[in-house]
Amino acid sequence: MKIAYPFLQLLSTAIFLFTSLAGLAQNTGSIRGKITSSDGKTAEYVSVQLKERKQSTLTNAKGEYKLNGVKPGNYTIKVSAIGLTGEEKNVTVTAGAIVIADFVLNESASQLDAVTIQGRQNRYKIDKPSNSLRLNAPLQEIPQNIQVVSQGALADQQIISMSDGLVRNVSGAARVEHWGDLYTNITMRGSQIQAFRNGFNVVNSYWGPLTEDMSFVDHIEFVKGPAGFMLANGDPSGLYNVVTKKPTGVNKGEATLTLGSFDLYRATADLDGILSKNGKLLYRLNIAGQNKNSFRANEYNNRYSIAPVISYQIDPNTKVTAEYTLQHAKMSNVGSFYIFSPNGYASYNRNLTMLAPGLEPTKINDHSLFVNLEHNISDKWKLNAQASYFNYQQKGSSMWPDSVATNGLVRRSASIWDAFSEMTLGQVFLNGTAKTGEIQHRILAGLDVGTKNYYADWNQTAALDTIGGEFNALSPVNTVDNGFPLFDRSLSVEERAVRGGGLMDQRYTGLYAQDELGFLDNKLRLTLAGRYTYVSQSNYGGAPQTAKHFTPRVGLSVSVDDQTSVYGLYDQAFVPQNAILTSGEAAKPITGNNTEFGVKKDWFGGKWNTTLSAYKITKNHEVTTDAFNQGRSIEIGQKVAQGIEFDVRGEILKGLNLTANYAYTDAKVTKVNEGVGESIAVEGQRTPGSSKHTVNSWLNYKVLSGPIKGSGLSGGFTYLVDRATTTFSKTNPEQNLPDYFKLDAGAFWEKNNLRLTFNAFNILDRYLYNGGYYPANYYFTSEVYYWQAEAPRNYRLSVAYKF
Incomplete structure (x- = not known):
């Protein structure tokens, strides 16, 4: 090491x-x-x-x-x-x-808990990470860039799911448009980051998990960069942790109705209260339902969710919380969002769809169960144990072309996509404080275990168009010459997955320990940590491959004054890969080094804060598909992601809340192994998943006095420069995505328990999209551009009532 x-x-x-x-x-x-x-x-x-x-x-x-x-x-x-x-x-x-x-x-303590949850210092700024991140310290003192998107920001921006504009609130984050609103897939610092919920890694395939509905979400934590002891075996670029709503011990509720463009009808209810006279048994219930169409014909995304939570205070030192969430989705074919053309990006009308009405929808039932036990061993030591179970069932299909001709004619096809995912995960961790002489210690130690299985049948495909009857985007007629496919589902999805190689599984165990040593009255904090991880996993029905690794972690945080801290962090990457190289050998795990330095500062008594960070992530042994040897992979060499990020959030002036950020991201291939062709990678080539420059803002101003008290205005923009979200070419700029600018704005009014929120999105009505490029003979015989268009100018109006 x-x-x-x-x-x-x-x-x-x-x-x-x-x-x-x-x-x-x-x-x-x-x-x-x-x-x-x-x-x-x-x-x-x-x-x-x-x-x-x-x-x-x-x-x-x-x-x-x-x-x-x-x-x-x-x-x-x-x-x-x-x-x-x-x-x-x-x-x-x-x-x-x-x-x-x-x-x-x-x-009292219960009154204080309600105030802490509801107030959280101000509408956009949160000062403490959730307990599920395991870090028993204020964000100001943690030697790492962690950004939290608050419930206030979610409500002001009318964000209704994880894939609905959330990334504007975090520097350098981008969403790769894939399968629409089925999965979120957020990239940051040059790679796709891991998806967590309440501290558990809930990724069980290359596409998951299902986007969380915001009705049961309290806030989202973005842990940027090195996060070895939390990730165990995930990508070193970071993670996002969705924190769900918990009981507060206060009897209250809120009902919200949202109407919007393209037939959006949505209703939510949030009930919170006490079930027992002694105040020990608490509950929280969130329910939501929506019908939502699209600016493209024949597309829809209808959902409902139910999320009950029960919390019981067994004794003054012990509390148990159990929560269950059901998300049901019924959506049009999940591949319909893509448009294909040999003539360049945005070469067709923005509203074009290749989806024929009548193609079977995709239906999903997503169940999750959490049980958490908190026990205060003493006033200095606290034990947390939690277990979770996830069960995901999908029945549907996806569209993809069989061919795209040089004249633009597309022969559409539909492939079955039935899937079943099951995860059983467990965690136990201990937080404590101690003192040796003048040195203070914040100690963290824990155990993570997990079993994940994913079964998928995507091996039945049927052409929708005949040869000679291809789909013409210039004169679209959404009929199906061959009729709709009738897939064989006589066997269970597990049996079909075995036959077609659609199997993925993972078993892991992780042990970790961390000691934060505080010197000089805890103004200087030195973090020493390490994690040992064992992983066994297999993909596409291949033989299991195992890997084990020890990853160290060193951090330093110094409080220059009560509102300013500087920090540095060093970590190591460990990402197992399940692939067979062209040589016949098993792929090595991705390894590498991660460093980050930054400055955090609270302003004006902690009303708003800024974070400035610089990082460098080096990854070795990463593999990609060998285009010349079917079913085999090839090791690229080395990739490096480095950049600078700046975030501002909080109450800048009385009544004026701001979230703004900037990121410079330079992610590229720095070393290419012998035998890797130029069609796979060249030295200096940018890696997909980011824009070189990303700028976001959201401003919210509320009038605090006078005749229009309670009214206000909101607005913000997203500006992406030099995009390499999916593909990037050094020699042909036409293959690269153009710069992106989106402007949103709105108004609101609130009085007593009633609040009205109105927002207009994409005010400039620009043709916005994300996509990529296929060279000739890579996937199709001709070169093909593909993209997903975003909605034109659209609107949402929400009415919320608290009781």
């Missing part, structure tokens, strides 16, 4: 900052304290501020706070949170001394 150089860099930086901060501490004092609720429970993540200096911090999981580097003088400490009664105390700080100032709030 070549970790010495990055480790020495981090260590030398730590020594320098340690020495500098030690000198600074001699001329200043500090304030410490503990905040508790009226019933004696700890008050987590409450704001503590020095009014005279606008210096602030948040209490930790034990209700403790620290304000370091305070110049001598008289100050007023203010404790507050949205919905709480603010309290103040006067203190005098002297050089080198520690002032103790404890507070007891007027609110």
Whole structure:
């Protein structure tokens, strides 16, 4: 393991900052304290501020706070949170001394929990990761770029599923348009990132999982870059973690009705409350239903979801939570979104569809079950254990051409796509704090286990058009000469998958441990961690291949002041690959190094924050299909992704909330192995999955007083420059996607419990699309451009009522 150089860099930086901060501490004092609720429970993540200096911090999981580097003088400490009664105390700080100032709030623990969940400091900014990320620390102190998309942002932008414009909220994130709204497939830092839900990796095939409906989603966490101890064996570019809604202990509810263009009718209900007189048994129920057509004829996506959650406080230190989610989808053929042409991108009308009415729909039932146990061993140690079960059933088909002629005529076909996915996953992890001398420790240790099986039948194909009766995009007639296919489903999908090679499975075990050592009153934090992972997996019915690896992790975070931290992180990649090389050997796992450096800063008492990060990810041994040897793969060489990312989110001014970001992404092949032809890879070739420059914004302003109090405006844009989302050519710019600009805006009004939200999307009515290019004789005999168009100008209106 070549970790010495990055480790020495981090260590030398730590020594320098340690020495500098030690000198600074001699001329200043500090304030410490503990905040508790009226019933004696700890008050987590409450704001503590020095009014005279606008210096602030948040209490930790034990209700403790620290304000370091305070110049001598008289100050007023203010404790507050949205919905709480603010309290103040006067203190005098002297050089080198520690002032103790404890507070007891007027609110109880249950009232405080509701306030914390509802307020979260402001509408767009969240300061603490979910418990499912296992990191028992504020985001400010974690040596990694983690961006959180809040529930407020989801509501303001009227996002209704994971694939519905969500990525605009995170720097460098892009969605590869594939199979429409069936799967999300987000790329970031040069690769597709892993999909998590409540801390579990829920990817079980190249296409999954089913896009989550936002009705049961609380917020989404994007962990960018090195994440070895969370990923175990996923791509080092990062992950997104969908955090579902949990009971709050407050009796409340919300009903929302949304109407929109292309026959969108959607209704949701969120019920939250207490089931027992003693307040120990809580519930949350979210239900949603929608009918949704498309700007293209014959396409639709109708869904409903049911998500009940039960939580029971067994004793003051132990709580168990169980949740079940059913998502049902009935959608038109999932391959119909693509358009194919030999004449270049966007060469046909934006509303063109190759889908014939009457082709069987795709139907999906997606079940998931979570059981979580939280136990406070002591005030310093906490144990979490959770198990999950996923069951996914799909019945349908997908469209793809048999041929695309040079004159543009397309012979359409439909292939069966029945699938069954089953996953059983488990986690146990321990969080704790300890102290050795003057060194503070945040300790994390855990075990991950999982079993995943995926069965698919995609081996029955039927041509929809006859030879001589091909589909003509210039004069489209959506009839089917050969009639609709009648697929043979007499055997179970598992039996058909065995016959056709549509089998994938994975078994994994991961052990990890992490110690964050805090020096100089925890202003300097050094993270040392490691993970051992064992994986056995097979694809397409091949023999299982096993891999095991130890991945180290070194991080450094330094609090320059109470609102600013700088950090560095080093991690290693480990991604098993199930493929047979042209030589007959099994493919090696992807390995590589990941480094990241950044600066995080809260502004104006933590109302908004910025994150600036720079990274480099190196991957070795990645394979791709050998175009000249069917069924075999070839090792490319080496790929490197590097870039700079900047994110802003929070309340910039009173009533003005902003989410904005910029990313520069340079992902390319840096080394090509001997025998790899130019049609597969060349040195310097950009890898798909990103744009070189990505700029996003969303601004929300609410009038806080006067005759139009409660009304406001929203708006934002997405600008993608130098795209290489699917394919990229250094020599022929016509094969590359053009730059992309989308402008959205809206208005809202709220009073008491009622809120109206209206948004217009793609206001400029641009022909927006994503796609790629096939050279001649690669997939079709002629060169072919393919793309998926986005909707023209469209609108949504939501009416929400809280009770």
